[in-house]
Amino acid sequence: MDKQAHKVVIVGGGAGGLELAAKLGRRFGPDQVFLVDSSPDHIWKPSLHEVAAGTLDIHREGLSYAMMAKDSGFTFIYGAFAGVDRAARSIRLDAVMDEQHELFPAREIAYDTLVLAVGSRSNFFGTPGAREYAVALDSTEQAEHFRKLFLRKLVIANNGSQPPRPLNIAIVGGGATGVELAAELVEASKNIRYYGLDRLDPAHSIRITLLEGAGRILSALPPKMSDAAQRLLQERGIEVKTSVRVASVQEDSLTDAEGRQYPSDICVWAAGIEAPAFLAGLGLNVNHRNQIVVDRMLRTDDPHIFAIGDCAQAPWDKEGEFLPARAQVAHQQADFLIPLLRDRIEGREPPQATFRFKDYGSLVSVGHTRGVGSLMGVLSGKSWFVEGLVARMMYMSLHLMHHLAVLGAGRTFVMAIGRLLLKRSAPRVKLH
Known part of the structure; x- marks a missing residue:
């Protein structure tokens, strides 16, 4: 096969897939690097809790895949992954519909190398x-659905004939998503009176309960981070309950394994992840959570x-342990694959290097001015605990680093300045 014809198709434009497409595209161009996604726009998944709370406007923060394809030199293909023909080395995409009209027909896309990065x-x-x-x-x-549901419940409570009762929000899962959403909802609630919801008291009209099955929140992170995050949440009026295993969810309540009930006008599920179910039907080796089993070179059982x-x-x-589902893992895996795929595209035998994850620590946002984190010393192997505004600023820098990887330094700088200026004229919370 002509080495110039080697096509790399990446399915999934999340943190890892988009960074891989952008970096390969800048080197090899749109005839050899293809990115497939079912959405026309990209948003950094760790910021979805801000979209849900209304403190981040997806229409301003989302990045167009087509724009990034033009800037970075890859080809973007809009469509939902429907399957793979491994013998023919092609993937199938469903038709793309706009209301009643077909924008793109069902298609088949040939590949020489396929990278699955479809997230969880x-x-x-x-x-x-x-x-x-x-x-x-x-x-x-889903984040926009929650935001609109939250707003609708607030408006109903404010406009009712009776004195408004508290709106109960139950968040199942005390990992990073649950903790960050709880804190962000408190930030959003501080602004509701300025939008005409004058019968609601932010301190008493919204009750947020965080339910965690383990003995502490953020159980995958160091205990010091868990303790600090729980203290910060409780200072904001959030009720934190640990060692609670939810047994069933009803329309207006939750029931735990001990039979206790928790009122819930809105229930958010953030208690764990699994890979999309369609992966189990591709004929590749998967685990009980539908994740594709890969070796230390990130290869499946199909070469x-x-x-x-x-x-x-x-x-x-x-x-006997496996890498956690974290954005920094996907980022490092994308960087690992670049030289390997470069050699494949250029017709050389790739080196037999193996992927080694370097844990640089974790950062969790607990409101707009607070955060907690544990930073790893790569050389010394020691861990440093950080808290407060320093941790929050470092958390915000992670988003900029992602933009730097996919947009480059110039556009990232302009975007950061532009967003800073827009905040002067934009509403703090999107309540429309």
Whole structure:
């Protein structure tokens, strides 16, 4: 095969997939690098809790895949992944519809190398009623659905004939998503009186309860981070309950394994993740959470297919353990694949290097001026705990680093300045 014809197709434009497409596209161009996604716009998934709370406007923060394809030199293909023909080395895409009209027909896209980076979704663990009554935050559409539902409930409570009763929001899952959403909702609630909802008291009209099944929130992170985050949440009036396993979800309440009930006008499910179910039907080796099993070179059991990010089960250096579903894992995996795919495109035998994850620590936002974090010393192996405004600023820098990887230094600088100036004229919370 002519080495110039080698086509790399990346399915999924999340943190890892988009960075991989942008960096390869700048080198090899749109005839060899293709990115497929079911959405026309990209948003950094860790910021979805801000979209849900209304403190971030997706129409201002979203990045157009077509714009990034033009700037970075890859080809963007709009469509939902429908399957793969491994023998023919092609993927199938569903037709793209706009209301009643077909924008793009169902298509087949040929590949020489396929990279699956389709991310993850909420895992309801078979909990009765969870899928019907709980809201997940896996996509911008779901985050916008929560925002509109939250606003509608607030308006109904404010305009009712009776004195408004508290709006109960139950968040199932005390990981980063649950903690950050709880804190962000408090920030959003401070502004509701300025939007005509004058019968509501932000301090008493909204009750947020965070329910965690483990003995502490942020259980995958150091205990010091858990303690600091819980203290900051409780200072904001959020009720934190640990060692609570939700057994069922009803329309207006939750029930735990001990039979206790918790009132819930809105239930948010952030209790775990799994890979999309369609991955189990591709004929590749997957685990019980539908994640594709990959080796230390991020290869599947098909030599022409790789998988990265949340949809992949990749081995860790720790014996018998696997890499966590975190954005920094996907970022590092994308960087690892660049020289390997470069050699494939150029017709050379790739080196037998193996992926090694470097844990630089974790940062969690707890409001607009607070955060907690644990930073790893790469050389010394020690861990430093950070808290407050310093941690929050470092958290914000992670988003800029992602933009730097996909947009380059010049556009990232202009975008950062532009957003800073727009905040002077834009509403603090999107309540429309």
